[in-house]
Amino acid sequence: MTHHFVRNVAAAAALIAIGASTDAAAQDTGLRPGWSFEIAPYIWLPSVSANLRYNVPSNFGGTADVKANADDYFANLNAAFALAGTVRYDRFSLLTDIMYVSASAGSSRVQSVNLLDVGRDPISSTVDAAGNSTLKTTLWTLAGGYTVASGTWGNVDVLAGFRYLGIDSTTDYSAAVTLVGPRGNAGPTFGGAGRLSGSDNIWNGIVGVRGRINIAESGFFVPYYLDIGAGDSNFTWQTFAGIGYQTGWAGVQAGWRYMSYDQGGNRLVQDMTMSGAYLAVNFSF
Template identity: 25%
Template sequence: MKKNLLTKLAYLLFIGILNAPAFAADKSAPIAIPQVSDGFRYSLTPYLWAVNVGGDIAYKDRTLIDQNISTGELLSKLQYGGMIEGEVHNGNWGFAANLLYSSIQNSSSRMRGVVDLGSTTTAQMGIYNLTATYTLLSSKQAYVDALLGVRILSNDAKVNVNAQGTPLGTTLKSNTTLTNPIVGLKGRYRLGESDYFVPFYIDVGGGVDGTQLTTQGILGIGKAYDWGDLMLVFNDVYYQTKNGATTSNLNFYGAAVGVTFKF
């Protein structure tokens, strides 16, 4: 049911990019490219990201684990979640926050080496980008912000153990938080004189908490309306971490659709 709902919402947003009429009372012309001004500008973008997860763990360059989890598998275990991006600008300076949080539960977990009677695993994950921005370019055709900030990856896992020989109510917990500096560029390019534009985002970071490298890249298509924007993009977040001789690669990727409201 959750998968069908996500598919329907994504379809409606995609069709809106191509065909939907502006539904705001204001009849001013759409602005495909933001304009720098002395006053404050705000935007809020709720979005849906059809996340797939891929990863591997290697010891001394030998792969031990290689696994991929599809959007459908994640949705079947999703309890709740939220995805939103917000920005505020005053002149060339600004601040942006991109926040993703989800809670996933697997009620058919199994403890190895014992007779498991139905343990339950709950994983709560967040990816948070917090950045200061400065506008490098603002014209009728293009807009580019430089950004500097941090990306926080938080993963809290809890297992409610229900296994033979284990006391009732036993809970195992694991908490991991990676906080790394990032630097990058964000903006959009207008297609001709139309209301369509190409949004893009790229950053790179790492060097803290065992993270060798973390990157994020976004590329897609959008359409401006007088009330805001509709966008369809491909979003990819990558982590490479190292602990001794063990190297881990983790990749979150998939299509995303979002609606931007401007104030």
């Protein structure tokens, strides 16, 4: 994360906090005093689109670029766990969100191979480089927050923290051609049927805003969330919005969640997006 990026984001967050705090001073804060806790198990089954760059297993080195798509996580789901939680003391809060998903991306294709001494060789769909990828993904967010504005209408929190993405992926491929090095069988080869595998750990600092807008005194509300960040990624961002209902210590909310990563170089995850419906139940005490 560049210093320039950090300064710009910090300045924007400070302006939001100053302006919102001024408005909040003249109205009911709507805050629950003292300690409060919230636990929210949830389901998020996004469609996933990822460009992956594997290291080709060879003494001579090289990479293979794979396009993997999972349009229906539910149909290809192997395992899933997701839980969010918030600890709050007056205006201060600490939130965490952890999710683990193992799913297959049946629509996968090797797009190009770059072997040392051979160079980059694009592979067209006519050579039948179709395959299947399995993505095991762990997402963990931890951030501190501060309520800059609140009232009977809802609240606005600014937050700062980090997000971790850990991914283990494998791609089974079947290509109708075989690429070889200039020394024949003594050189690097790629083709036929085989498997590529890789793993990556991506850490990013994030800043953002979150909260809810209450709909009159009906118990219904509109939750919202947005963060942006950088670090191991060139850029990452996440957003969520939906509709919820709260009665006493229990509630439910549904909506749409989107997350994006943009990297480069020879990292496994070149870029990845996750987008889909979200359903959560929350318990407050």
